[in-house]
Amino acid sequence: MTAQRENDPRKSEPARLGPLSRAASWDRLGKETFDLVVIGGGVVGAGVALDAATRGLRVALIEARDLASGTSSRSSKLFHGGLRYLEQLEFGLVREALRERELMLTTLAPHLVKPVSFLYPLTRRVWERPYTAAGLFLYDTMGGARSVPGQKHLTKAGALRMVPALKRDALIGGIRYYDAQADDARHTMTVARTAAHYGAVVRTSTQVIEFLREADRVSGVRVRDVENGAETEVQASAVINCTGVWTDELQRLSGSRGRFRVRASKGVHIVVPRDRIVSESGLILRTEKSVLFVIPWRNHWIVGTTDTDWNLDLAHPAATKHDIDYLLEHVNSVLATQLTHDDIEGVYAGLRPLLAGESEETSKLSREHAVARVSPGLVAIAGGKYTTYRVMAADAVDAAAVDLPSRVQPSITDKVPLVGADGYHALVNQVDHLAAEHGLHPYRVRHLLDRYGSLVGEVLAxxxxxxxxxxxxxxxxxxxxxxxxxxxxxxxxxxxxxxxxxxxxxxxxxxxxxxxxxxxxxxxxxxxxxxxxxxxxxxxxxxxxxxxxxxxxxxxxxxxxxxxxxxxxxxxxxxxxxxxx
CATH class of the missing domain: 1.10.8 (Helicase, Ruva Protein; domain 3)
Structure with missing residues (x-):
């Protein structure tokens, strides 16, 4: 009985995505019949795998490269409601996103998702403060948001004390508000590990090269291990396409006509050292097209983002000198000490999978998501924003339920903490003890806890x-x-x-x-x-x-x-x- 329990991947505590499990997962892909095969190892695909597994479904998650290797590792690293979407009157999207932010902070991933403050500099007299305050009041109360402080109004002197880096003539006052942030790549990987913990097969470097069909329905996929070239067929009652900016390519491979079109928008961020901008808070700045964030990130600042069409290589979007100059120009317009190219430590570019619409400007395309049953046995999901991945995942599994042989239970992922969340708060209170036990500085242990949560013992072991x-x-x-x-x-x-x-x-x-x-x-x-x-x-x-x-x-x-x-x-x-x- 003990040996059987140890060999059952559903009993792993928690699932390890290592060399042994990789070999076992290949064997399972070729031998088992799954309820769902999920294509794409970004946050939506990982979320779909977790949602399906916790409903009791047999699920396999397949990713051609690495978990979060695309959009889900190249975001602004924020769990946020999307303050600017209020101005676009997308109240439902903001309410939904703020509810998800609250869940992450309190229940699902308190080890990974943390509050972060932003200063909104005011530049117009009379109307801008009450106008912005009204929006922030909605932002602070929609979706059951309770775990971050509410807005705080500041005079010009108060705002400059909070952000001494600002030019004196760059503002007439300010309002501080809070959102939340996370390491997007680590969060996505943790969602996938949690799915594996509940029985999902999670396999990276595994590329879908063909869709299998039984009469007029999709019945699975043929996959290729891109590490060694091996191929196998994976049988499933339904397949869910969660490939983001690759959605249209997968639709073509399936031979099915898509119900919506996805448009890639490139967002570029730069990373600079923390001492280059003297501030106690992040910044949110209006631009002529959208907004620009200056986001605290450990010992650094992340400055972004751009929002431009991209029609080239989807795997490796590239930042140009023009993109970087755009970011420097806009942030320098408010900074007393100018940033230069020499200050830049890192640059990354990602692609947002936007639903193509009427507008020619990607910054005005909706961040709502769409789900469609493209053909019997095949569901596609696209659009949305990182923060609402869990809602998107539930919608995708619901859409696939019609193709599954038995009744599907309701989604419960709002009650399922990610691995590392259980016991995290207790360990935070034991930092000094842990540090002494392992001969580490308490600062180092806190850093590890915010990356691994209660799995820190596994790491240190x-x-x-x-x-x-x-x-x-x-x-x-x-x-x-x-x-x-x-x-x-x-x-x-x-x-x-x-x-x-x-x-x-x-x-x-x-x-x-x-x-x-x-x-x-x-x-x-x-x-x-x-x-x-x-x-x-x-x-x-x-x-x-x-x-x-x-x-x-x-x-x-x-x-x-x-x-x-x-x-x-x-x-x-x-x-x-x-x-x-």
């Missing part, structure tokens, strides 16, 4: 008998070496870029963008994944080529030139077939 793993990664001292090991052993990281760009954020938090620690991190991963010296060297070489291509693309004047340079870099997953999911 890997260093038992290996105290060197509790030392910082060379040239990336915010992270411990054991974190690179855990990423490979438990979090599904298969390549060096998975760790440097997503399990950690070294690729955007250090000026070297991960190059200076690539060798050490590759060697730590290689111990877990069984890499040879040649494989380790190739991983480092491919990562360095990626960084070089990104740096060079960011000097180009146009999307086309930047895309050509970025796309020329080699793929870590070199057996991918285009177009990818």
């Amino acid at each position: 890997l260093a038992d008998g290996r105290p060197e793993l509790l030392k910082p990664i060379e040239n990336a001292p915010d992270y411990l070496r054991v974190e690179a090991v855990y990423a490979a052993s438990d979090e599904g990281a298969l390549h060096l870029e998975d760790v440097l760009a997503r399990r950690t954020r070294i690729s955007i938090e250090y000026p070297h963008r991960g190059v200076d620690c690539a060798q050490q991190v590759a060697e730590l991963m290689g111990e877990v994944l069984g890499w040879s010296a040649e494989t380790t060297a190739r991983e480092v070489e491919v990562y360095r080529a990626r960084v070089e291509a990104e740096r060079d693309s960011q000097t180009k004047p146009s999307d086309e030139a930047a895309d050509a340079r970025r796309s020329a870099a080699p793929e870590a997953r070199d057996k991918l077939i285009e177009p990818v999911s």
